[in-house]
Amino acid sequence: MSSTTVSQPPAPQPAAGGSRPAGTGQPGLMRQILSGSWLVSLLAIVIALAVGAVLIAVANPDVQETASYFFARPADFFAAAWQAISEAYLALLRGSVFDWQATSAVRMVRPFTESLVSATPLILTGLGIALAFRSGLFNIGGQGQVVLGSICSGFLGYALHLPPVIHLLVALAGGILGGAIWAGIAGVLKARTGANEVIVTIMLNSIAGFLFAYLLKQAWFKHTDSANPISATVDSSAMLPPLLPSPFRLNAGFIVAILATLLVWWLLERSTTGFEFRAVGENPNAAKTAGISVSRVTITVMLIAGALAGLGGAAQILGTEGKLSAGVGGSIGFDAITVALLGRSRPLGTFFAGLLFGAFKAGGYLMQAQTGTPIDIVLVVQSVIVLLIAAPPLVRTIFRLPAPVKKEDA
Known part of the structure; x- marks a missing residue:
């Protein structure tokens, strides 16, 4: 039997420059958007x-x-x-953005400034949690880190008497250090023993709460004879300066939140250290093979994350509260988890989620x-x-x- 060869039509050649055929670009773009x-x-x-x-x-x-x-x-x-x-x-809109029914211009715009005040500690703490998430760590201990940051910054704010700028920097540094140490405990345990950071940070939340309750009963800590568990008032030299006159409460803490957002963005997207963080978050085994110390990254990430959360607690005390009380931390640490999730663990997304x-x-x-x-x-x-x-x-x-x-x- 003789075989016949059937000629095949030539295969279509791609357009010059490797571009897609006409008419296929828009659906692809629309799909990416949706x-x-x-x-x-x-x-x-x-x-x-x-x-x-x-x-x-x-x-x-x-x-x-x-x-x-x-x-x-x-x-x-x-x-x-x-x-x-x-x-x-x-x-809800009038109380958060603009109160068009108010009787004065100050009352009309004050709700927006109050939203920024409430968002400041959420943004700072959310950045710390988002940083940990991007690095493959589940930092559920934001609440405890906020409490420790509040304790350290508040105590330094009323126990010391220093010149204005120096006093503020010392109090902020105390809040950063307190949060970093508290989160660093979980980081070291995770890196050295393999302890689950979720369990450790949750337990540290409870320990921080009980530690705070204990301290508020000590005369040397609260410096006041009040029957209510409340501390002395933070010196004005340690308070964050206001951005607007009274009755507005917006203070420089919001500027700190903006700067922290830019810093975390640069750290994650533009620095070698941030590349190591993201590499460990994507695949720790591959990162280890590439020569990255996973243990070092784990400890470093938790220290920075805790520092940001501690700064959130410091902003709450030194910005608006002015004194330590039993509910000073509120639910900032837990709400910040939601902020980080809504922001997709991205610095800019976390910032806008904190505003919301x-x-x-x-x-x-x-x-x-x-x-x-x-x-x-x-x-x-x-x-x-x-x-x-x-x-x-x-x-x-x-x-x-x-x-x-x-x-x-x-």
Whole structure:
């Protein structure tokens, strides 16, 4: 049998310069936009606000009343729900960005400055947690590091009497050192013994809380005879200078937060040390093979992360509080975990996430005062954001977004 050879048409040649055929560039760009992590974060916030709207409506007495005769007059129910939701979120906006109903220009813009005040310790602590996340470490001990930073900076702020600039620098250095030492304990245990940093940092949170409660009962520490567990007032020479006159509380701590954001960005993206941090975070075994000391990186990362969290505690004491009390740390350390997650562990993302959560905190008080909406709903919104950030496929499924674009497909 004779075989016949079938000629094949010539294969299409790629366009000059390796460019894609005409008409294929725009869909690729659109897919990158729709699959980007920033869009998932934005949609997570939208979903969380929608969940909060449902809770606001459920908690409103007028909505509950109209629900009893929903099938008779459904319009009443939807009108009451819309009024409750819109009033609550407008109050949240007025309390965090701009109060257009205020009687003076100062009161109108003061909510925005209060959001920046609330955001300052969140940004600083969130940067420390984000740095650890990028390096493959789960620093859950931000709360304890904030408390130790507050203790050291506050004590140095009222126990010492130094010239203004020197006193402030000493107090800030004390906060940085306190947080670094507290996180460094977890770093050394992780590097030398292989101890799980999640468990160690959580336990250090508890130890810091009990240590603070003990210190507030000691006369040499609190320097006051008050029956309430509160310290003496920090000297004015150790307080962060205000950026605006009274009644504004915005102080130089926010400038420190901006500088810290730039410093962490440079450290991670432009320095050799940051390259080692990211290499260990991506693959510690490969980094070790390449000659990077994983133990050294672990200790260094935790020291820097703790220093940033301690600086957040110092900013809280030396910026607005002015004295140590039992609840001075609040939930800054735990909220900062959410800030770092929402910011995708990137310095700039963490900065803007801190601003958002600072606005939630500042606006939540006016929302509760003006509309009677429980401030706990703001906490629910924050928790939903964390849930959705931790599960990006869920957000993509809800909005039918494409999967992330792989590097070889980009």
